[in-house]
Amino acid sequence: MNADAAAPRRDPGLQPQRTRLAWRRTTLSGTVVTVLAARSALQSGPSPAAVAAGALCAVLWLAFLRLAHLRIRALDASYRPGALTPPWAAVAALCTVALAVCGAAIVL
Amino acid sequence: MIPFVRNARLWFAPEEIRQEGPTPDYRFSLANERTFLAWLRTALALIGGGFAVDQFLPDLRWGWRVGLALALLTAGVLCSLRAVNHWVRCERAMRRGEDLPASRFPAVLSLVVAVVAVAMVLMVLVGWER
Numbered sequence: 001m002n003a004d005a006a007a008p009r010r011d012p013g014l015q016p017q018r019t020r021l022a023w024r025r026t027t028l029s030g031t032v033v034t035v036l037a038a039r040s041a042l043q044s045g046p047s048p049a050a051v052a053a054g055a056l057c058a059v060l061w062l063a064f065l066r067l068a069h070l071r072i073r074a075l076d077a078s079y080r081p082g083a084l085t086p087p088w089a090a091v092a093a094l095c096t097v098a099l100a101v102c103g104a105a106i107v108l
Numbered sequence: 109m110i111p112f113v114r115n116a117r118l119w120f121a122p123e124e125i126r127q128e129g130p131t132p133d134y135r136f137s138l139a140n141e142r143t144f145l146a147w148l149r150t151a152l153a154l155i156g157g158g159f160a161v162d163q164f165l166p167d168l169r170w171g172w173r174v175g176l177a178l179a180l181l182t183a184g185v186l187c188s189l190r191a192v193n194h195w196v197r198c199e200r201a202m203r204r205g206e207d208l209p210a211s212r213f214p215a216v217l218s219l220v221v222a223v224v225a226v227a228m229v230l231m232v233l234v235g236w237e238r
Contacts, residue, residue, distance in 0.1 A: 015138045022145040029152040036159035043163065083137030086196060089144060090119035093192035096148055100155045100181045100188075107162045107177045 009079055016075045023068045023075075026092075033099060034061040040106045053105040060102070064095045118196050125196070129203040140198045147191035150217075154184035161228075168231060176227065183220055 011017075034057050041054025067088060075081045118124055131137075158180035165173055190213050197209045 011135070013135065015135050019138045019142055019145075022142045026145045026149050026152070029149045029156070033152050033156045033159065036156055036163065040159050040163055080134050081138070083131075083134065083199070084141045084144070084195075085122040086118060086125055087120050087122060089141075089192050089195050092148060093119075093151075093188045096151050096155070096188035097185050099152075100158070100185045103155055103158055103181050104178060107158065107174055107181070 011079055016079065016081050019081075020072050020075045023072055027065055027068045030061055030064050030096075030099070033103075034058060037099070037103060037106060040103075050106050053102040057099055057102045060095050060098050064092065067092055067095070112193060115193050115196055118200070119192055125199060125203070128200055129205065132202040136202055137199070140195060140202070143198075144191050144195035147194070148188055151184045151188035151191060154180050154187055158184065165231075172231060176224065176231075179224060183217070183224075187217065 037057040038054050041050045041057070071084065071088065158177045161180060162173060162177040165176075168176075194209065194211060194213070201208050
């Protein structure tokens with residue numbers, strides 16, 4: 001049909017796949033942190049504030065999973081995916097910040 | 109601090125970034141995204157370290173335990189904020205065809221991690237228990 005038809009239908013350096021796996025690793029790290037947060041919240045003689053902070057951690061974790069899922073879908077949709085856009089990166093980073101703030105509430 | 113605040117506006121302004129210049133090769137953008145994610149994992153590891161200190165060093169005196177945990181959590185916050193800031197700066201530099209921004213942050217973070225590690229070794233050796 002056209003000249004593009006002969007071109008490989010995937011990135012030769014597997015860049016989208018590597019990026020997808022990087023998101024996967026990041027969600028795994030987030031899972032570990034959330035499990036530690038839940039453990040902390042329930043262990044130290046669960047006060048209402050600590051339990052609330054632990055629950056908030058779980059919500060943040062779900063939000064981060066959702067964001068990663070959407071990005072992974074976008075990466076899979078095309079073999080030349082578009083760049084990550086600012087609000088997504090900022091939301092991912094702010095989820096991490098909020099996790100740390102909840103952590104401080106649990107620890108104190 | 110002021111450039112940081114100016115960049116913080118860009119975190120939520122995709123249109124403003126897109127107006128900067130030609131879109132770089134998608135592979136460069138994906139590499140930048142992976143670097144951002146690696147820094148985010150570093151931040152998550154620091155936050156996880158904060159929780160670990162709180163939970164797995166229960167014999168430590170309260171002040172030391174909470175102080176160390178809060179120091180690690182704070183390092184995690186700074187690391188994730190810096191991650192998104194650096195990502196935006198790299199994205200912009202690539203669009204403008206400038207050099208990628210240099211940064212002192214990795215050196216500072218390494219020093220902070222080294223200091224925290226030495227502090228933990230001392231605490232375990234000297235045994236500042238309650």
